[in-house]
Amino acid sequence: MNDKLIIIKQKALEEHIPIIMDDTLEIIANYLKEIKPIRILEIGTAVGYSAICFSKYLAENGIIDTIERDEEKIIEAKKNIKEMNLEDVIHIYEGDAVEILPTINEKYDMVFIDAAKGKYPFFLKEALRLLNKGGIIFADNILYKGYVMSDYNKHKQRTAVRNLREYIKEVTENENLETEILEVGDGLAISKYK
Ligand code: SAH
Numbered sequence: 001m002n003d004k005l006i007i008i009k010q011k012a013l014e015e016h017i018p019i020i021m022d023d024t025l026e027i028i029a030n031y032l033k034e035i036k037p038i039r040i041l042e043i044g045t046a047v048g049y050s051a052i053c054f055s056k057y058l059a060e061n062g063i064i065d066t067i068e069r070d071e072e073k074i075i076e077a078k079k080n081i082k083e084m085n086l087e088d089v090i091h092i093y094e095g096d097a098v099e100i101l102p103t104i105n106e107k108y109d110m111v112f113i114d115a116a117k118g119k120y121p122f123f124l125k126e127a128l129r130l131l132n133k134g135g136i137i138f139a140d141n142i143l144y145k146g147y148v149m150s151d152y153n154k155h156k157q158r159t160a161v162r163n164l165r166e167y168i169k170e171v172t173e174n175e176n177l178e179t180e181i182l183e184v185g186d187g188l189a190i191s192k193y194k
């Protein structure tokens with residue numbers, strides 16, 4: 001890993017920013033090597049760490065659109081993207097993904113869902129509209145510390161858990177998708193659009 005990227009990662013970890021875990025990244029990277037995406041859509045930029053990591057696997061002239069609503073994170077992400085000389089590759093949509101997604105009319109080869117857990121079913125609906133055939137949707141944190149698969153329902157994250165379960169149900173039942181749920185990291189759903 002590049003020195004500058006190591007520093008970005010270290011700083012994010014120190015600030016408790018929930019960046020993609022190493023084992024999750026490794027799995028996604030293996031898929032990306034195969035599909036060589038031209039366009040990636042990411043929901044939840046934080047400080048740009050995952051987008052910077054994904055950029056390595058883009059096809060030539062490929063680009064990443066990524067959405068973030070937190071102003072301080074946007075500032076930090078822009079700084080990091082500039083530091084890595086990726087300003088022409090990674091484009092940030094600034095604002096709430098719930099409002100921004102319906103305004104996007106591009107097609108993507110990969111969508112990475114990594115934002116508000118309570119919105120995953122909505123993000124899925126939009127991801128399906130924006131995904132090319134043969135493309136893949138990854139949803140991070142899908143098992144949410146094990147809450148999603150347990151029957152303990154009394155914690156305060158009930159809405160998130162309900163929506164993550166709804167996401168899993170929808171991707172599993174959708175006949176156009178081939179889905180795997182992995183226990184890697186905080187849980188990763190991989191849905192291939194057949
Ligand atoms: N993908 C990043 C980590 C993202 S953390 C990485 O692995 O490096 C989740 C981010 O999603 C946070 O920065 C949070 O501000 C953002 N977020 C959550 N809900 C959002 C929404 N509805 N619209 C836009 N951004 C959102």
Ligand code: MG
Nearest residue numbers: 018114140141
């Ligand atoms: Mg995550």
